[in-house]
Amino acid sequence: MLWTIYPMQSVMNQEDGIPQRSEVSHAGRLFIVSETGDGVNRIERMISTDPADYLIPRWQPGRTLPPGQKT
Amino acid sequence: MRSSNREGQDIADDPPWGTMDKDSDQSPPQGGTKETQNIQQLGTPDVPSVSSDIHCLSIIGQVEGHMVLPSQNKTTKYEHVIPQLVAVEQNADIKGLLILLNTVGGDVEAGLAIAEMIAGISKPTVSVVLGGGHSIGIPIAVAANVSYIAPSATMTIHPIRLSGQVLGVPQTYEYLDKMQDRVVQFVVAHSGIDGKEYRRLMFRTGQLARDIGTILVGNDAVQERLIDRVGGIGHAVDHLYEMMQQVDQPPAPPANQPISPAGPVNPSGEGH
Numbered sequence: 632m633l634w635t636i637y638p639m640q641s642v643m644n645q646e647d648g649i650p651q652r653s654e655v656s657h658a659g660r661l662f663i664v665s666e667t668g669d670g671v672n673r674i675e676r677m678i679s680t681d682p683a684d685y686l687i688p689r690w691q692p693g694r695t696l697p698p699g700q701k702t
Numbered sequence: 703m704r705s706s707n708r709e710g711q712d713i714a715d716d717p718p719w720g721t722m723d724k725d726s727d728q729s730p731p732q733g734g735t736k737e738t739q740n741i742q743q744l745g746t747p748d749v750p751s752v753s754s755d756i757h758c759l760s761i762i763g764q765v766e767g768h769m770v771l772p773s774q775n776k777t778t779k780y781e782h783v784i785p786q787l788v789a790v791e792q793n794a795d796i797k798g799l800l801i802l803l804n805t806v807g808g809d810v811e812a813g814l815a816i817a818e819m820i821a822g823i824s825k826p827t828v829s830v831v832l833g834g835g836h837s838i839g840i841p842i843a844v845a846a847n848v849s850y851i852a853p854s855a856t857m858t859i860h861p862i863r864l865s866g867q868v869l870g871v872p873q874t875y876e877y878l879d880k881m882q883d884r885v886v887q888f889v890v891a892h893s894g895i896d897g898k899e900y901r902r903l904m905f906r907t908g909q910l911a912r913d914i915g916t917i918l919v920g921n922d923a924v925q926e927r928l929i930d931r932v933g934g935i936g937h938a939v940d941h942l943y944e945m946m947q948q949v950d951q952p953p954a955p956p957a958n959q960p961i962s963p964a965g966p967v968n969p970s971g972e973g974h
Contacts, residue, residue, distance in 0.1 A: 632862065632863075633764075633807075633838050633863075633865060634809075634810050634813070635744055635806050635807035636836045636913075637764070637807075642772070643772060657766070675770075676781055682789035685788075685793075686790075691782065
């Protein structure tokens with residue numbers, strides 16, 4: 632249920648396709664990332680049971696992980 | 703604003719690609735420096751490192767819920783914000799929480815989840831509505847101990863809406879009414895506005911071009927007792943520090959009353 636002042640067609644209009652997401656492990660945490668096209672992984676979500684991890688700026692959604700991370 | 707990590711290091715000491723995993727590569731990407739990374743991410747080469755006992759949470763764009771929104775949307779992801787708020791509650795170095803809002807609304811349940819988390823934080827909390835705090839942004843704004851609104855900021859009060867398949871049965875309206883009720887009850891419980899008045903604003907016709915509802919600008923929201931005060935970031939931070947000081951140094955009891963063993967002072971603000 633989306634409650635917003637934006638018209639739904641503006642919110643839901645997907646122009647650039649659905650990005651491919653994958654799971655990578657980094658520094659002992661699991662990240663859901665999407666590839667930006669130049670080999671860099673962009674963080675979509677971090678999965679961690681330690682709340683303190685969510686205060687770390689470089690692991691916020693939208694930041695990038697170093698290249699070469701693997702699952 | 704301060705961030706802390708498990709190792710107790712100051713985040714400013716970490717390179718942008720640095721990790722706490724000793725086996726990982728700590729070098730920046732090919733051809734990149736820390737300044738380049740800062741410019742790309744933040745638009746400035748030097749990010750000042752300031753030690754602060756306030757944590758700042760930004761609620762921006764759409765509040766993203768159970769469905770990932772298309773990439774052109776700026777979103778606030780509740781799955782990151784909620785554990786972050788747990789960390790704010792747990793971290794002894796964080797003494798207060800400042801919530802900055804510039805949101806067009808979003809998922810109802812995710813927004814209410816964030817609002818309930820903010821309302822449940824035992825440390826002093828102050829929210830500031832900047833730009834806009836629309837739709838589900840209203841419960842998030844009023845969830846703090848004290849709420850501020852910038853003079854030019856707006857808040858749209860309008861009915862919730864349903865997208866997708868809608869069944870033409872009376873139960874659809876009853877469901878919508880129930881969903882609306884849960885939001886109205888939260889807002890009324892965490893602000894000074896009356897339930898009837900809030901619904902009157904929500905169902906007003908003639909103000910919005912393609913919708914039903916009311917737009918409140920700055921002082922209007924304070925007049926309606928939805929928001930506590932008109933003010934900006936300076937006022938909000940000053941007020942937050944005052945509340946934090948009250949927690950650290952509770953006021954002495956009157957001289958003619960016995961001193962009893964007391965628990966922590968509740969940093970409740972005005973207006974609720």
